Amino acid sequence: MASSTVRPEDRDRLDEHDVARRLLESSARLSYDPATEVDWDTPLDKDFHGASPEWSTLYGTAYWNELTDAQRKELTRQEAASVAATGIWFEMILQQMVLRDIYTTDATDPRFQWALTEIADECRHSIMFARGAAKLGAPAYRPRRAVVELGRAFKTLAFGEAAYAAILVAEEVLDVMQRDWMRDERVAPFVRTINNIHVVEESRHMKFARDETRRRLRSAGPVRRQLNAFVIAVASYFIVTSMVNREVYANAGLDTRRALAEAGANEHHKSLMRSSCSGLMEFLASARLLTKPALALYKRANLI
Numbered sequence: 001m002a003s004s005t006v007r008p009e010d011r012d013r014l015d016e017h018d019v020a021r022r023l024l025e026s027s028a029r030l031s032y033d034p035a036t037e038v039d040w041d042t043p044l045d046k047d048f049h050g051a052s053p054e055w056s057t058l059y060g061t062a063y064w065n066e067l068t069d070a071q072r073k074e075l076t077r078q079e080a081a082s083v084a085a086t087g088i089w090f091e092m093i094l095q096q097m098v099l100r101d102i103y104t105t106d107a108t109d110p111r112f113q114w115a116l117t118e119i120a121d122e123c124r125h126s127i128m129f130a131r132g133a134a135k136l137g138a139p140a141y142r143p144r145r146a147v148v149e150l151g152r153a154f155k156t157l158a159f160g161e162a163a164y165a166a167i168l169v170a171e172e173v174l175d176v177m178q179r180d181w182m183r184d185e186r187v188a189p190f191v192r193t194i195n196n197i198h199v200v201e202e203s204r205h206m207k208f209a210r211d212e213t214r215r216r217l218r219s220a221g222p223v224r225r226q227l228n229a230f231v232i233a234v235a236s237y238f239i240v241t242s243m244v245n246r247e248v249y250a251n252a253g254l255d256t257r258r259a260l261a262e263a264g265a266n267e268h269h270k271s272l273m274r275s276s277c278s279g280l281m282e283f284l285a286s287a288r289l290l291t292k293p294a295l296a297l298y299k300r301a302n303l304i
Contacts, residue, residue: 019211020110023204027117032197034128039190048188050077050136052180057244060268078248081138084129086243090170091122093155097163121201132194143242161216162228166235168209171202176276226291233294237301270302277303
């Protein structure tokens with residue numbers, strides 16, 4: 001009978017604390033140290049891909065069919081390094097948004113402690129991605145200057161559901177492709193280990209991002225919901241379209257102009273992106289964040 005006297009808001013708070021505690025327990029049981037788990041010492045074996053070939057932006061095109069096996073492998077290594085660089089860029093944005101969000105919250109709250117745990121995970125992931133890209137023989141790819149500056153504004157201004165839903169979008173897109181790569185024996189073993197670590201640890205981050213997005217939306221009126229739905233879609237568009245830097249083609253020894261044209265028209269890759277994001281779009285729809293303006297951007301980014 002005592003439980004019936006608990007106010008709804010207090011029950012919600014208890015549930016949120018329980019989720020955070022379970023995430024902390026999971027992190028304590030199953031986390032990795034990339035410095036020791038990943039084989040950094042064995043030289044790069046160029047007989048391996050950097051990512052599953054089917055995820056290459058050129059897979060299925062006429063240009064792909066003309067490439068030698070060595071060229072295809074080099075291209076996937078450069079593309080994997082570019083995806084890793086985009087991951088680093090957004091993880092740095094993520095860390096700042098989360099730290100700003102918990103700045104004045106109760107340090108005894110399990111959600112505060114989980115947020116710091118997530119930030120610690122992201123620090124390790126960024127170092128892991130950076131070392132992985134270097135081992136793949138790639139330069140320091142980064143988004144276009146305009147996108148970098150937009151990211152600077154976003155991490156400073158985004159709050160509540162806009163911040164956590166954008167975090168979820170970035171993590172969900174990476175999660176789907178990396179699940180394929182970590183199981184693919186054609187992919188370099190150290191890259192598969194990196195992907196496995198990221199998938200395991202990011203699953204907790206995605207759980208937290210979904211819960212925080214729903215929690216923040218409880219108090220959102222129609223104007224705020226419409227505005228943040230668009231902000232999330234804009235962030236998603238630039239995250240996804242920045243994943244493969246145009247310089248990967250030249251660094252793989254390809255004709256950049258032709259590669260960009262064929263990649264831009266590659267229906268196989270567009271279809272793969274759409275199918276891999278179906279679960280994410282279902283979540284955004286359930287949260288009523290798929291407004292007409294947002295849908296237009298998701299379609300343009302080939303996410304729906």
